[in-house]
Amino acid sequence: MTAYILHFALCIEELMMENPYLPIPMVVKKSHLETTDRMLRTLEFSFINEKDAKAFHFIPGQFCELSVFGKGEAPFGIASSPTENGSLKFTINKAGVVTTTLHQIEEGTEVGIRGPLGNGYPMDLFQKKNILIIGGGFAFTTLRSLITFFLHPANRNKVKDITVIYGARTPGLLLYKEELVEWGKRSDIKLVVTVDQGDKDWKGKVGLVPNVLEEVAPSSENTYAVICGPPIMIKFTFPKLMALRFPNERIYTSLEKRMKCGIGKCGRCNIGHLYVCKDGPVFSYAQLEKLPKDY
């Protein structure tokens, strides 16, 4: 029997390498509501063991399996950037048993985490290119990670122009509102925030993401597009990207599927012969084109 106490883990790194199913202990540092419908909450976790913190390297677009002991595990995209050291952020939609528990969890509670899992965004390809980031609703989490990463002084010169189009149904449903304000003030990022329906305090743009994209009309030259959002948004935005002459190879998206193991063993998240958890969740449209439409 391999017994170990999470708090006084003796050889957790080694164990993690050996047994990919054992969670690393983390503690809930902060928890706050993001949206007015009270369905989205951002949780910040910090590592309990210094060693784990050091060993945890990830890139934007990767995800983790969060464990609530006794309730189970669920996968979430990492919303924080690798440049924000020492902690991990996840924005969690209240939907099932695990997420509901996570919404109610108190600060200071211990949870488990497995990860980082998945491939993440193709950071190498983005080098010296323009980046167009299109997000809708709460699929903005890993995009926030991506934006924050490139806005970090150490990384800003790795890519050229950064254009972000972010839409939500109402102003209250926008994520990371304070950061959006901050980014809006900066000159090294072009941010367009739009809502489907404004309210009396909303001074920004009103309009659907596909239309706003048409309006903003970023050049596709030397540009990679990353698009994450609800299927209906993607369905109507994709043709607009085509019209802007983005080739399939330069449009990336992150897929969601039901996952359990996160390491390509348990079966359920496959699209064709690829597993979203292991070979994804980030795919280019050129890749998806070759795969069966089984998602």
Next chain:
Amino acid sequence: MLSSEFVVRSKHINALNTELKTLNFSRAMIQEKIREKARELLSKKAVDLIIGFGEGSLPLRATPLFIRSLEETDRLIWNSFCENNLSTYLHKLSQFKVGLVVKGCDARSIIALSHEKRFKPDQLFLIGVPCQRMVDRRRVKKAVKGEILRAHEQGDQIIVEGEDFKTILKREDFLYPSCQGCIHRTPIKADVLVGDPVEEFPLIETYHEIEEFEKKSPEERWKFFEKESSRCIRCDACREACPMCYCAECFVDSSNPKWMEKGLSPQDLEFYHIVRAYHQTGRCSGCGACERACPMEIRLTYLTQKLNWDVKELFDFETGIDAETPPPLSTYEIEDKQEFIK
């Protein structure tokens, strides 16, 4: 042989003999009539498809057959291996007009389902077959040494052949337990009956097994239940084969509230089988599809038949016998027995 079985049999010996004599003839006739009716329905476009039985790929088997064109109708067959309760398919065919081949028990399921408003009244065309009782393929397999490669029926015999044997078995000795006690072999509700109604009599006292079982001590009864359910592999075949199991979310699958775990701990297996059976109270036609589907050969009908018996005794109700009486657990009588209540 069970003594009660003998008594019952001698009581109906004449009826049984007449039936046996005509078995060959009636099987062939029924098969021809099913095909005829199928052709008629399809050519009139009265139905979108016919569900009946076709030749199985293994000896002693028939297989559910879905037919949409006239040419295919000759693939429809009728024999003593047509064991499936085809009404279970109706749940996924709600947009279609279906011609369905039904035995007595299947027709009872249909009536029970219509109580629960599972389909539109004009959606179904029932081709009723007076049933000669189905043969238990497992009993047959166990009765011979060696693998059966071919099997066919001849009169009241089943002739099975293997590599180096040919055995003739008496059909009557190899029937499903649920079929042996059946007294509703002629479909009560059918749009057409192919074949003459059969005389209704049981080969064994219907509730003989339950009476015998009840004589045991609670400990013995529990032991038996424990042993049977311990073999369960949670494949849900009993649930899926049952026409009455159609809940959008089965209690097994509910995560909130979570009634039970999904593993193999004995108590969870027992929990599953108690509730699966109990949910059939007053709804089970006793067709035995659950037991036949089980790959681990778990006895299941001794549970559902008990419930059927209780419902009969307490509320004088039999599932699927008439379309008017509501299911017993959806109604009440002021005079219902209540001596068990303090």
Next chain:
Amino acid sequence: MEDHWEPKILAFLCNWCSYAGADLAGTSRIQYPPNVRVIRVPCSGRINPLFILKALQSGIDGVLVSGCHPGDCHYLSGNYIGRRKSATLKRFLEYLGFEEGRVQFSWVSAAEGGRFSQVVDEVTQDIKKLGPPRRFVKTSVEFGVRSSE
């Protein structure tokens, strides 16, 4: 160990009669065994057999379901419907091999504080006679036993 065993009994009481009856027993200072834990349900017809089975599986020693007397149901017929469920369930559980008396049923009205105490007393005595359940309970000892290991 068994000497000190006190049964835990779960009582599902209907909101309108039996629960009020239990309340009356309390306010009237009528003593009854402390073994009973009460869950208030809208009506005895609300009882899903799953509740009873889940309780038994979780290690409850006995279950009592109590509702309004016939004719008194707040929802007119809930207790009659419940009565049919109870009758079939009780018979079925005993057929499977559960001991008679493990699951019990009663009618107690809002005015019957004394009767409530008497019913609980009787049920507790019955369960004590039966002793702790030896079947179907998922105890921590068995927890983790998997059939193929």
Next chain:
Amino acid sequence: MKWKLDKKDFKPFLQSLMVEYDLFAPVQLAEGVSVYKKIDRPDEVDLSSSNTQKPTKEVFFPQSETMFRYEKTGNQHQVTSTEEVERKRVILGARPCDIQAVLLIDQVFSGKEYTDVYYVNKRKATTIIGMACDHPLSPCFCSSMKGGPFHREGSDLLLIDLGEAYLVELLTEKGMTFQKNKFFKEALAKEINSAKEIEERATKKTDGSLPVAGIEKRLDQMMESPFWERVQEKCIGCRICTYLCPTCHCFDIVDEALTNKGQRVRNWDSCLSSLYSQETSGHNPRPTNRERTRQRIMHKFNYFPKNFDRIACVGCGRCIIYCPVNFDIRQTIKEIQNSILQNEK
């Protein structure tokens, strides 16, 4: 050199195995129903059935397996992993088809990036004593699937039933450690010959004619074929074929909790279950039996070959024998191969 084990020595042999190993072998649960179980007494072992209901994979990948237990004290969780295997194991009586299947799922669970320690630890600790299949059944088609009733790959030792004795072949290094076993005697030439005859007879009996060549390529073009609608019609959506399949390896991970302690458990799961790929949002990429049946067939004959270069079916025949509606995968294979593809019209 070949060895033999007299049947009168069989039980003592098992007894001697049990001193050193945990012994897993077929056990009869009811007439005609057998599974692999850990053996406590040699007379539990029942080799009379031609194959068990549940396949050999269950010894390495139990249907329900605890991954770790946890206990909560205050705000901390003490986690105890159950990945280690305490004793060496022997599987006795595994049929060549099941052993083939184990070799297939080895590839999934060992994997390049991640190792499934629960499976791999058990696998490494296990010696497989195969049992040649002298009476293959008519639904068996192992010979069509790169196997055969006497296929030796994967067995450490192979037993061949000669009637009075078993002929023993030591096939691997692990197998060779049995060389000095006191119950093994040198086999005589006539015994070796009679084993050969049995092998020839059995091999002739299995169906090697199933047209599987090229099926992967064909399926590439059949994702949206109306074929799936038709083929799934009679399937009632139970999980027998996937649970009894020796190559199916999907699982679900759940927590089972008792107040302050609990365990994480993995249970077999099946692509034929509607919940298998249903997302929390309610969206289900495989909403009907059509997509689910397609997933089952595609995974075996297209996706798995793409990843591991082999069809994930060994021809054991279980899904055919136990299907409540007689869904026959051999017919499905033939229909796929005979179907008219879009570009052939």
